[in-house]
Amino acid sequence: MIGPMSTPTELVRLRPEHVEAVSAMFEDIAADRTARRFHPHAFDRDNAIRVCSGAGSDLYFGLWVRGKPCGYGMLRGWDEGFDVPSLGIWVSPELRGTGAAKALMSFLHLAARLSGSTRIRLKVHPDNPRAITLYRSFGYRFSERLESDGQMLGMLDLQPGQ
Numbered sequence: 001m002i003g004p005m006s007t008p009t010e011l012v013r014l015r016p017e018h019v020e021a022v023s024a025m026f027e028d029i030a031a032d033r034t035a036r037r038f039h040p041h042a043f044d045r046d047n048a049i050r051v052c053s054g055a056g057s058d059l060y061f062g063l064w065v066r067g068k069p070c071g072y073g074m075l076r077g078w079d080e081g082f083d084v085p086s087l088g089i090w091v092s093p094e095l096r097g098t099g100a101a102k103a104l105m106s107f108l109h110l111a112a113r114l115s116g117s118t119r120i121r122l123k124v125h126p127d128n129p130r131a132i133t134l135y136r137s138f139g140y141r142f143s144e145r146l147e148s149d150g151q152m153l154g155m156l157d158l159q160p161g162q
C-alpha cells in the first residue's frame with residue numbers, strides 16, 4: 001500500500017485522505033485523561049475534516065507509527081493573520097519518553113522557520129510540568145503573568161538547528 005500506512009514511522013502533513021485516521025486519533029486524545037489540559041480545538045469529526053483539508057497556511061501534522069497516527073503537531077495563526085504561529089503538540093501515552101515529542105517539536109520549529117517565522121508562541125497550563133519541562137529544554141521563555149485563560153504564554157526566538 002502506498003502512503004502513510006506503508007511505513008513503520010512517518011510524519012505527514014494532514015490531508016483529506018487522513019480524515020478517518022485523524023478522527024480516531026481525536027477520539028484517543030479526547031479520552032486521554034493526561035491531555036485534559038490540551039484543548040486547542042474540540043476533538044471532533046468536524047475538526048478532523050478541517051485540519052485534514054490541507055488548505056490555507058496553517059500546518060497540521062500527524063506522526064504515524066505502524067499505520068496509526070500517534071502524534072499530532074500544529075502551527076496555526078497564520079490563517080487568522082498573525083505573524084507568529086502558535087505551536088501545539090500531543091503524543092500518545094505509549095510514545096511518551098521516547099523522544100517522539102522532541103522530534104516533533106524540532107520538526108515544527110523547522111517548518112515554522114522555513115515558512116519565514118522567526119518566533120513561535122505557545123500556551124501551557126502551569127499544572128502541566130511535563131510539557132513545561134519539554135518547552136524549557138528548547139529555550140521557551142514564559143511570561144510571569146498568566147493569560148486570562150489561566151495559561152502561561154511561552155515564546156521562542158527560532159535559531160537554526162533548534
Ligand SMILES: CC(C)(COP(=O)(O)OP(=O)(O)OC[C@H]1O[C@@H](n2cnc3c(N)ncnc32)[C@H](O)[C@@H]1OP(=O)(O)O)[C@@H](O)C(=O)NCCC(=O)NCCS
Pocket residue numbers: 034035037038089090091092095096097098099100101102123124125128129130131133134137
Ligand atoms: C507534552 C507531551 C507532548 C510531552 O511529551 P513526552 O514524551 O511526555 O515528553 P518527554 O518525555 O520527551 O519530555 C518531557 C520532560 O519532562 C520531564 N518530566 C516528566 N514528568 C515530569 C514531571 N512530573 N515534572 C517535571 N518534568 C517531568 C521528562 O523527564 C522530560 O525531561 P528530560 O527531557 O529532561 O528527560 C506529552 O506528555 C503529551 O502529549 N501530553 C498531553 C498533551 C499535552 O499536554 N500537550 C501540551 C499542551 S500545552
